[in-house]
Amino acid sequence: xxxxxxxxxxxxxxxxxxxxxxxxxxxxxxxxxxxxxxxxxxxxxxxxxxxxxxxxxxxxxxxxxxxxxxxxxxxxxxxxxxxxxxxxxxxxxxxxxxxxxxxxxxxxxxxxxxxxxxxxxxxxxxxxxxxxxxxxxxxxxxxxxxxxxxxxxxxxxxxxxxxxxxxxxxxxxxxxxxxxxxxxxxxxxxxxxxxxxxxxxxxxxxxxxxxxxxxxxxxxxxxxxxxxxxxxxxxxxxxxxxxxxxxxxxxxxxxxxxxxxxxxxxxxxxxxxxxxxxx
Ligand SMILES: Cc1cc2nc3c(=O)[nH]c(=O)nc-3n(C[C@H](O)[C@H](O)[C@H](O)COP(=O)(O)OP(=O)(O)OC[C@H]3O[C@@H](n4cnc5c(N)ncnc54)[C@H](O)[C@@H]3O)c2cc1C
Numbered sequence: 001x002x003x004x005x006x007x008x009x010x011x012x013x014x015x016x017x018x019x020x021x022x023x024x025x026x027x028x029x030x031x032x033x034x035x036x037x038x039x040x041x042x043x044x045x046x047x048x049x050x051x052x053x054x055x056x057x058x059x060x061x062x063x064x065x066x067x068x069x070x071x072x073x074x075x076x077x078x079x080x081x082x083x084x085x086x087x088x089x090x091x092x093x094x095x096x097x098x099x100x101x102x103x104x105x106x107x108x109x110x111x112x113x114x115x116x117x118x119x120x121x122x123x124x125x126x127x128x129x130x131x132x133x134x135x136x137x138x139x140x141x142x143x144x145x146x147x148x149x150x151x152x153x154x155x156x157x158x159x160x161x162x163x164x165x166x167x168x169x170x171x172x173x174x175x176x177x178x179x180x181x182x183x184x185x186x187x188x189x190x191x192x193x194x195x196x197x198x199x200x201x202x203x204x205x206x207x208x209x210x211x212x213x214x215x216x217x218x219x220x221x222x223x224x225x226x227x228x229x230x231x232x233x234x235x236x237x238x239x240x241x242x243x244x245x246x247x248x249x250x251x252x253x254x255x256x257x258x259x260x261x262x263x264x265x266x267x268x269x270x271x272x273x274x275x276x277x278x279x
Contacts, residue, residue: 006033008222017215020208022111022181023081025215027222032074034059034226037190040070056226063230071191074224078186078216083113085178086209089200095192100184104170107163111181112152117141119207130204152179190224194231201236203277239276245269 009030016024038055041062062070082090091098120141121131135141155177162172188196193216199205200213221228241249248261248269261269272278 004032004036006030006035006223008225009033009219012219012222017219019081019211019215020083020113021116022113023083023086023212024079025081025212025219026079027219028077028079028185030074030076030223032224034224036073037062037070037224037227040073041067056229059226060230060233063227064234068191071194071227072189074190074227076188076190076193076219076223078188078219079183080186080212081111081181081183082212083179083208084182085113086206086212087182087184088178089206089209090186090212093188093192093196093199095195096186096188098184098186101182103173103176103182104168107169108159108173108176108180110156112149112156112177113179113181113208114145114148114152115208117145120144131207148179152177190220190227193220194235197231198235237276239272240278241272245272 009027012027013030014026014028016026018024034055037059038050041058061067080090087100117138118135118141120136121134122136124130124132136144155175159172159176163169197213197217197220200209201217203210205213217228217232220231244261244265248259251258251260259266268278
């Protein structure tokens with residue numbers, strides 16, 4: 001089988017897509033694309049690719065039915081610059097290969113994440129793991145940013161002082177804050193990238209990692225447009241219903257007026273119908 005060259009992916013190889021105030025994502029390399037998924041799926045029949053329409057419909061069938069192995073044949077390698085607190089969430093996705101810059105070997109750069117004023121919000125009252133809807137007053141946002149920058153400056157000055165005094169870099173770095181940027185090469189297959197995106201594009205994920213996920217989705221679309229389209233349709237835009245919820249749906253579709261779901265279960269169901277999302 002020939003090496004897959006995807007012109008839309010070639011176009012963006014090595015291009016930096018900015019994320020947050022100082023981060024970026026770069027597609028370093030890719031292996032395969034929609035064509036490779038089709039080749040892998042058809043290997044058992046000894047058949048190659050067919051028309052674009054037939055190939056897309058095969059990809060859609062595979063994704064819809066959870067035939068995931070052919071998607072693992074597509075590999076993407078990214079260079080990512082991201083704040084350490086985002087990296088800590090990101091690294092929990094174990095099905096990837098990572099090589100990160102070493103703070104023992106190199107002097108860390110003076111690059112810190114500071115939220116944009118519009119992203120500064122108070123603690124949510126109903127979601128213990130998130131921020132409240134809506135922004136804070138401009139003055140308050142500016143004063144928070146000033147305080148964050150002051151802390152970052154002080155920590156970095158201390159760090160450079162300690163490095164300058166001859167302290168080992170691996171020790172000098174330990175008081176640097178989570179807002180410091182790190183960099184890594186991150187390699188993942190398309191199936192597991194979709195898993196990452198499903199979790200990290202969701203509004204429950206922290207806004208900062210969602211910003212990265214948005215760019216990764218666009219890059220995946222360049223490499224494998226048909227697979228990414230099917231993923232958006234069946235996974236991102238779809239919803240999973242429990243047996244109870246399916247029964248409720250059937251009752252509603254048959255015109256039966258009374259709901260058997262109650263309280264939080266009913267609220268969750270209604271929200272899922274409205275937004276397609278689990279709460
Ligand atoms: C909104 C949100 C909030 C979160 N909050 C927290 C939190 O408060 N605390 C916390 O600790 N984590 C938290 N997480 C992280 C979360 O629990 C997962 O660890 C993370 O999302 C990675 O998901 P994953 O295991 O599906 O991914 P991956 O590690 O990429 O795994 C993908 C699939 O492979 C399987 N797999 C991977 N490695 C193995 C293995 N060694 N053996 C068997 N199967 C394997 C997984 O079960 C999964 O099905 C949060 C995640 C999200 C999205």
